[in-house]
Amino acid sequence: MEIHDGKLYWPNTVPSFKPKEVTPSESYDAIIVGGGMSGCLTAYALAKEGLQVAILEKRAFGEGSTSANTGLLQYENDIMLCELIDKIGEKAAISFYKSCDTAMNDLEALAVQLPDEADFIRRPSICYASTEEDISKIQREYKTLQKNGFDCSYWNEDEIGSKMPFTKPAALLTYHDAEVNPLKLVFGVLRKIEDLGGHLLPFTSVLDVEENGELLSVKTSDGVFSTKHIVYTTGYEPTPVGKRKGAILNRSYVIVTKPIKDLTSWYQRALIWETKRPYLYLRTTIDGSIIVGGLDEENPNSDISDELLKKQSQKLLEEAQNLFPTLPLEIAYSYVATFGESKDDLPFVGEHPTNKHQYYLLGYGGNGTVYSMMGSKIIRDLILHKSSWKTKTIQVNRKYGIS
Incomplete structure (x- = not known):
């Protein structure tokens, strides 16, 4: 499965990662299938508890979805809190x-321990109403967030115009969000896993998993391993065991501009998105480049021509230029990438309904990195029999889960 196509930005910001050569063990406490964001965070959470872990990655580390991750970190989800309350209840x-x-x-807390802090920088987020009809949605979400203790502000059209070089009918400003270099984050965590004795095994595909008494037998392209637990963090790739009932795969286009010297017109260099679906989103980078994404499409496996990528990239450039008419925007990188959503707008985290000691962490949705961090703690607690998530909200044993 091709995860992305085009010219990627992040691989040019950090040296490639080469894991230490190790002699694989015959048996592990936990094997993680997939070495992207979810995989490395889960392996790190387990290794810190003293478990002997291995990550099996079918590519080189960092060559999957991580390289195409745009690095917007937000607690506010693709589905607003007020809408989620309507779907699953307030509590x-x-x-x-x-x-x-x-x-x-x-x-x-993790990023500050890594080289360059993985370019983690706290930013506010601006979600603007795409049309006049969406003002009520912004107002409702603002009241819901404020009522439940989330720090946020509401901007009317005049306030937006006084803070930004564009106007929109209304906007919700949320705080405590951030930007990050996802590749730096993953590479930094992988080094910490190695320091804790974890094994990183690239170019190793999992072919089958079978129960073998108290252990699981993991058949791979590089031999057979035994493990007490296995965690599938395969992202948008099919899982070796189990079927995703609620997964929807799409693709999104992204451009990265050449660095801009003066971004003072951009309020606190906030993360920007909108109420329309699919939505446009923008952020800046540490070198002053601008990442612009959107124009989501179904059929992620259909062919992408150079002409189509160029056409969509130009549309994104025009959208960004409409918001920031005085900035000299030029495309430096452009690509298209597969991304996953779930039918109920929630990630898949938990143990398989019938296959014991087999777990999933699939952070589908616009908040994949945040889901990965949250899910890594949940998986850790499930394996160590600690208290953890008590509801069925994101467990895989739900209507749109994994069978």
């Missing part, structure tokens, strides 16, 4: 949102 929705907020803090 469960608020608990989920607060867990996302906690995960933001956990990501910051």
